[in-house]
Amino acid sequence: MSTLIIRSIIIYFLVLVVFRLMGKRQLGQMQPFELVLTLILADIATIPMTEISTPILHGIVPLLTLLVVHYTITLLSRFSTKFSDMISGKPVIVINQDGVDYKAVKKLNLSIDDITESLRGAGYFSFDEVLFAIMETNGKMSVLPRAQNSPLVKEDMKIKSEENSLPVTIVSEGKILKENFNQVKVSKEKIMKYIKNLGISIKNILIFTLDNNGLIYLQEKYKKGKTINSNLKG
Amino acid sequence: MKKFITIIFVVFLLVGLCTWEQITINDYLDDIQNQSKELIEITKGIKNIQTEEISNRVEKLKSTWEQHEEVLCFFANHKDMRDLCIEIQRLRGNIIVNQYEDFTAGLQVIYHLTQDYHFIMGLSLQNVF
Numbered sequence: 001m002s003t004l005i006i007r008s009i010i011i012y013f014l015v016l017v018v019f020r021l022m023g024k025r026q027l028g029q030m031q032p033f034e035l036v037l038t039l040i041l042a043d044i045a046t047i048p049m050t051e052i053s054t055p056i057l058h059g060i061v062p063l064l065t066l067l068v069v070h071y072t073i074t075l076l077s078r079f080s081t082k083f084s085d086m087i088s089g090k091p092v093i094v095i096n097q098d099g100v101d102y103k104a105v106k107k108l109n110l111s112i113d114d115i116t117e118s119l120r121g122a123g124y125f126s127f128d129e130v131l132f133a134i135m136e137t138n139g140k141m142s143v144l145p146r147a148q149n150s151p152l153v154k155e156d157m158k159i160k161s162e163e164n165s166l167p168v169t170i171v172s173e174g175k176i177l178k179e180n181f182n183q184v185k186v187s188k189e190k191i192m193k194y195i196k197n198l199g200i201s202i203k204n205i206l207i208f209t210l211d212n213n214g215l216i217y218l219q220e221k222y223k224k225g226k227t228i229n230s231n232l233k234g
Numbered sequence: 235m236k237k238f239i240t241i242i243f244v245v246f247l248l249v250g251l252c253t254w255e256q257i258t259i260n261d262y263l264d265d266i267q268n269q270s271k272e273l274i275e276i277t278k279g280i281k282n283i284q285t286e287e288i289s290n291r292v293e294k295l296k297s298t299w300e301q302h303e304e305v306l307c308f309f310a311n312h313k314d315m316r317d318l319c320i321e322i323q324r325l326r327g328n329i330i331v332n333q334y335e336d337f338t339a340g341l342q343v344i345y346h347l348t349q350d351y352h353f354i355m356g357l358s359l360q361n362v363f
Binding site for chain 1: 237240241244245247248251307308309310311312313
């Protein structure tokens with residue numbers, strides 16, 4: 001039984017390394033070949049884990065081989081558009097100014113119901129609202145709405161606003177995230193002094209974020225969160 | 235770049251493992267196969283297997299097996315290796331009770347089990363497909 005435990009740990013870490021090296025794509029963002037690879041990897045990993053008579057190398061070698069093959073395909077795809085198109089396919093315009101391109105839809109082996117469903121998923125319930133719709137290689141639909149159906153933005157209203165800034169987590173669950181200090185343009189000492197002046201102990205802070213516009217989100221443990229406009233601007 | 239170096243390392247590791255398997259493991263199994271083949275030749279036509287030469291050769295086969303068993307288990311299916319081990323261990327018992335038929339049958343099994351490994355794991359077109 002202990003052999004099973006050791007084998008499981010080895011395979012777990014190996015799979016972890018392989019997936020880390022493969023990249024951070026989520027299931028919905030995967031190219032078809034990546035999805036197939038993930039399924040194969042999962043299957044390969046379980047065999048040496050449970051089959052004690054199979055040498056663990058019979059699991060490790062295919063895992064590593066697939067990693068190398070995947071990396072090679074990714075590398076080649078980066079250098080050659082033709083190769084990339086061959087492996088992942090090309091984005092296809094399924095709706096254009098003339099309406100649904102039925103030829104393209106049939107070529108993709110899709111039905112009009114599938115197109116309608118994808119449009120609804122993108123937030124458009126009528127074909128009228130759409131100027132262009134593109135079926136991406138990962139199976140998701142990108143939609144360019146007609147001008148009258150485009151969402152209103154500040155620029156349309158000639159409203160000037162300050163550029164957004166990414167809130168950086170400084171304290172999380174009572175722990176200071178030191179590695180995040182270099183992402184804000186305010187010195188560490190200044191931030192720590194500000195927190196001290198608030199009269200809150202670090203260990204009582206659930207979340208403390210700061211952006212370069214000086215906007216703070218602070219929530220103490222078991223208390224309500226609040227937004228503070230501070231002078232900690234970058 | 236770090237990823238690229240890791241992949242290169244993995245490629246070398248795989249090539250190394252394959253080379254080690256194809257050369258060393260094949261040598262070990264060939265050694266066992268040759269010894270069993272020699273024993274088959276020696277025992278052909280004789281009924282008394284309780285001779286010093288056969289005993290010595292069986293001992294040699296056993297020690298060769300014991301020397302390489304652990305390494306072989308890294309690459310070959312443990313069940314197959316166990317079968318091979320049992321057959322090798324049986325030879326000694328067959329000599330003690332002078333069981334000629336069982337002895338030669340055991341040698342044939344050893345010969346074919348080692349040959350099986352080449353059939354299954356050896357680098358050949360048939361094995362790939």
